[in-house]
Amino acid sequence: MTSDTDSSKSKTKPKKGRSKPYIPHLAEFFFESTEDWNHDKAKQLYSKATPALNDYELDTVQFTECIEGMKSLPKSSIDLVIADPPFGIDFDGMSGAYNRDENLVIPGYREAQGSYADFTKDWIAQLPRIMKKSASAYIFSGWTNLDAILNGAREAGLTTLNHLIWHYPFGVYTKRKFVTSHYHIVLLVKNVKSYYFNKIENYPEDVWIVKRKYRTGKEKNSTKLPLEVVSKCIDYSSRPGDVVLDPFMGNGTTAVAAKSAFRHFIGFEVNAQMKSLLKKEIDSVNPGELYKPYKERLPTIEELAEKYPRAYREYLKQRDEK
Numbered sequence: 001m002t003s004d005t006d007s008s009k010s011k012t013k014p015k016k017g018r019s020k021p022y023i024p025h026l027a028e029f030f031f032e033s034t035e036d037w038n039h040d041k042a043k044q045l046y047s048k049a050t051p052a053l054n055d056y057e058l059d060t061v062q063f064t065e066c067i068e069g070m071k072s073l074p075k076s077s078i079d080l081v082i083a084d085p086p087f088g089i090d091f092d093g094m095s096g097a098y099n100r101d102e103n104l105v106i107p108g109y110r111e112a113q114g115s116y117a118d119f120t121k122d123w124i125a126q127l128p129r130i131m132k133k134s135a136s137a138y139i140f141s142g143w144t145n146l147d148a149i150l151n152g153a154r155e156a157g158l159t160t161l162n163h164l165i166w167h168y169p170f171g172v173y174t175k176r177k178f179v180t181s182h183y184h185i186v187l188l189v190k191n192v193k194s195y196y197f198n199k200i201e202n203y204p205e206d207v208w209i210v211k212r213k214y215r216t217g218k219e220k221n222s223t224k225l226p227l228e229v230v231s232k233c234i235d236y237s238s239r240p241g242d243v244v245l246d247p248f249m250g251n252g253t254t255a256v257a258a259k260s261a262f263r264h265f266i267g268f269e270v271n272a273q274m275k276s277l278l279k280k281e282i283d284s285v286n287p288g289e290l291y292k293p294y295k296e297r298l299p300t301i302e303e304l305a306e307k308y309p310r311a312y313r314e315y316l317k318q319r320d321e322k
């Protein structure tokens with residue numbers, strides 16, 4: 001099931017003689033995110049109890065198989081899922097091909113067991129029960145196994161809201177084919193009528209251009225997602241104090257992104273050899289350390305005025321008319 005309801009609205013023609021002429025970038029001058037919280041309010045929300053998870057230890061990673069882990073969660077308890085499962089390409093996490101120093105790579109990375117389609121179907125099937133009605137799930141996938149993710153989501157009864165592309169401007173050199181320099185991120189919702197989406201910028205496009213960071217000289221396992229990509233998922237689809245689940249925690253990027261943005265996290269990771277690295281990563285940030293209200297991230301009126309003088313003149317006119 002897919003949803004693209006917003007496109008239908010654009011089919012409504014404006015009534016003749018009434019509508020104002022379209023002025024490019026004018027909307028940016030008036031833009032405000034759907035919701036926003038100052039630092040104190042976000043901190044307060046973070047400190048509030050999470051009744052759906054009263055008996056559950058928050059902000060921890062459990063070293064267990066994620067299906068078992070998800071079974072232990074109460075129903076309708078999760079606000080957001082961020083999942084970056086193993087790719088299913090016989091990747092051992094140790095290869096030097098991605099600019100890795102094998103001596104710094106922690107062993108024990110677990111690839112998908114059995115058929116990738118079954119593995120995917122089984123873990124995605126756990127999501128609808130534990131997701132709240134307002135919850136979303138961002139699932140990362142390479143192109144080779146994308147069909148398994150889409151089928152698994154469909155079978156679980158989740159709706160695809162967007163299909164995002166994360167473009168990273170560097171891929172592994174190829175001789176006789178194109179260089180793969182993108183990842184798919186499938187945005188799924190449990191309920192198309194009540195999912196939470198905070199429009200934090202005026203024109204949020206479905207292609208995200210974010211560089212991969214190669215943390216040369218530092219220990220890690222497998223592929224580590226950039227914090228920026230995971231933080232974007234958190235910003236658009238959760239509020240401060242919400243609970244973010246990552247079934248495949250790896251190096252703990254989701255935990256760090258959540259904690260530093262005043263969100264709680266729950267994570268599962270089957271590779272217990274990651275324990276001390278994960279602790280180090282999570283302890284390296286304080287709650288809310290990177291939190292910034294959305295309005296402080298938007299360009300100022302002065303910056304917009306310099307870029308779009310025509311829209312600025314119209315903005316001043318409309319503002320004074322109000």
Ligand SMILES: C[S@@+](CC[C@H](N)C(=O)[O-])C[C@H]1O[C@@H](n2cnc3c(N)ncnc32)[C@H](O)[C@@H]1O
Pocket residue numbers: 064065066067084085086087108109110111112221222223224225226247248249250251252253254268269270271
């Ligand atoms: C692609 S990595 C995740 C990387 C992570 N997003 C990060 O930024 O560090 C996938 C992780 O899932 C773990 N894993 C594989 N199968 C699992 C399972 N059934 N349950 C829990 N973890 C699993 C692997 O050991 C690996 O650490």
